[in-house]
Amino acid sequence: MKFKHLFKTIYLTLFVITLVACSDDDDTTFPADSESIADFVLDNQDQYSSLLAALEKANLVQTLSGTGNFTVFAPNNAAFNEFLGDRSLDDFSEEEIKTLLENHVLGIKVLSSEIQTGYVKNQADFSSYIAKEGDNVTINGVASVTTADVERSNGVIHAVDKVIDTPSLLTFAALDPSLSSLATTAITTTGFETDFGAVLGDKTGNALTLLAPTNMAFMNLGDISGLSAGELEQILLNHVISGSLLSEGLSTGYSSTLASVTFGDDTSNLSIYINTSDGVEFNGISKVSTADIVATNGVIHIVDEVITLPTVVTFATADPTFSTLETALTTLTPSTDFVATLSTTGAAPAPFTVFAPTDDAFGNITVPSDEDDVADILNYHVVTGSNVRSSDLVDGPVATLNGNVTIDASAPSVKGAENDTASNIVATDVQAVNGVIHVIDQVLLPAAPVVF
Numbered sequence: 001m002k003f004k005h006l007f008k009t010i011y012l013t014l015f016v017i018t019l020v021a022c023s024d025d026d027d028t029t030f031p032a033d034s035e036s037i038a039d040f041v042l043d044n045q046d047q048y049s050s051l052l053a054a055l056e057k058a059n060l061v062q063t064l065s066g067t068g069n070f071t072v073f074a075p076n077n078a079a080f081n082e083f084l085g086d087r088s089l090d091d092f093s094e095e096e097i098k099t100l101l102e103n104h105v106l107g108i109k110v111l112s113s114e115i116q117t118g119y120v121k122n123q124a125d126f127s128s129y130i131a132k133e134g135d136n137v138t139i140n141g142v143a144s145v146t147t148a149d150v151e152r153s154n155g156v157i158h159a160v161d162k163v164i165d166t167p168s169l170l171t172f173a174a175l176d177p178s179l180s181s182l183a184t185t186a187i188t189t190t191g192f193e194t195d196f197g198a199v200l201g202d203k204t205g206n207a208l209t210l211l212a213p214t215n216m217a218f219m220n221l222g223d224i225s226g227l228s229a230g231e232l233e234q235i236l237l238n239h240v241i242s243g244s245l246l247s248e249g250l251s252t253g254y255s256s257t258l259a260s261v262t263f264g265d266d267t268s269n270l271s272i273y274i275n276t277s278d279g280v281e282f283n284g285i286s287k288v289s290t291a292d293i294v295a296t297n298g299v300i301h302i303v304d305e306v307i308t309l310p311t312v313v314t315f316a317t318a319d320p321t322f323s324t325l326e327t328a329l330t331t332l333t334p335s336t337d338f339v340a341t342l343s344t345t346g347a348a349p350a351p352f353t354v355f356a357p358t359d360d361a362f363g364n365i366t367v368p369s370d371e372d373d374v375a376d377i378l379n380y381h382v383v384t385g386s387n388v389r390s391s392d393l394v395d396g397p398v399a400t401l402n403g404n405v406t407i408d409a410s411a412p413s414v415k416g417a418e419n420d421t422a423s424n425i426v427a428t429d430v431q432a433v434n435g436v437i438h439v440i441d442q443v444l445l446p447a448a449p450v451v452f
Contacts, residue, residue, distance in 0.1 A: 191229030
């Protein structure tokens with residue numbers, strides 16, 4: 001199910017209270033007449049000739065001369081000289097300059113009296129993080145506003161002292177004070193194989209989706225001092241999904257994170273369950289509080305809880321299509337404690353291979369009322385000591401905790417002793433840290449006990 005309107009407040013409508021002109025060394029004199037933004041740049045080439053040259057190369061002069069409501073954070077010549085260093089505008093393509101400049105432009109007019117700290121989308125389709133502290137306003141932690149509220153016929157200019165380079169995921173993770181625990185943990189912890197700073201800061205690397213827990217989320221997690229560097233690294237990687245997944249492209253179902261688990265010689269990425277039925281929730285644990293913070297190398301969704309490494313129980317409880325299975329594992333078998341058993345990690349009887357019937361599958365049988373009978377059925381769906389992914393399924397019998405089931409790897413399907421037809425494996429390789437789940441469309445029925 002696609003959600004185009006998941007978040008009506010994906011971005012904060014910028015900015016905080018009055019911003020006053022500031023820098024002592026800023027001697028720009030602004031003309032009184034209200035013309036276009038491009039006219040202002042043209043009339044003040046002593047300060048903005050580099051900006052004008054960049055606008056001309058990017059073919060944006062006409063845009064900022066026309067009608068509209070723009071907010072332009074305008075870097076002066078000194079800012080461009082610092083940014084370019086030994087380079088010149090000729091070293092950049094037209095598209096590169098256009099993207100850089102649009103990173104300074106908002107598609108709405110925002111006066112200083114309307115400024116609030118937070119995120120806003122700019123004309124390059126990236127996010128900008130505006131921070132307000134006292135009378136100081138900074139953009140992406142780089143540029144400070146030196147003079148505000150130069151109103152023109154098609155918007156407003158705020159003069160800034162730096163060129164605002166396009167942001168990476170690291171830009172926002174490091175800047176946003178609500179994400180300081182994530183940034184500190186990811187970047188300063190020793191012993192990681194992953195260089196999180198390099199990965200999140202690589203603008204040319206593969207696009208990523210970062211599920212960024214807030215400081216409060218880390219507080220809710222509790223003491224992490226007992227975790228090894230490897231365990232903590234995997235938890236952090238469990239918040240990163242390959243590809244740039246904007247909120248409008250999210251739908252209910254399974255994806256994979258960059259966290260992984262190894263059984264024998266096989267290493268597999270962990271699954272993550274995304275539920276979009278009420279906002280966006282991951283693994284039934286963590287909800288998105290701020291979505292679609294867009295950088296050059298992906299997107300950030302801020303989440304309210306740390307997404308710990310999932311067990312097979314995590315998915316049984318998070319996926320609503322397993323609600324009857326969850327009831328069978330808990331309410332219907334109170335003295336068996338399947339949850340404790342199936343939460344085992346790192347030791348026998350883990351890892352598990354679980355054939356998990358959907359609610360529709362349970363709807364086609366009469367679920368027994370006797371706990372022992374329910375337990376017999378549940379045990380018939382669990383293989384212990386093996387993490388058998390779909391690529392490893394082979395034809396023939398497989399021993400469960402309550403007898404053999406029969407696999408047809410080509411279908412793929414699995415048949416119980418008392419089933420008239422085989423159960424289709426409708427979804428494969430839902431990978432947890434302690435095993436793998438294959439979703440099936442019929443409940444597997446063990447052989448009936450012999451009555452003497």
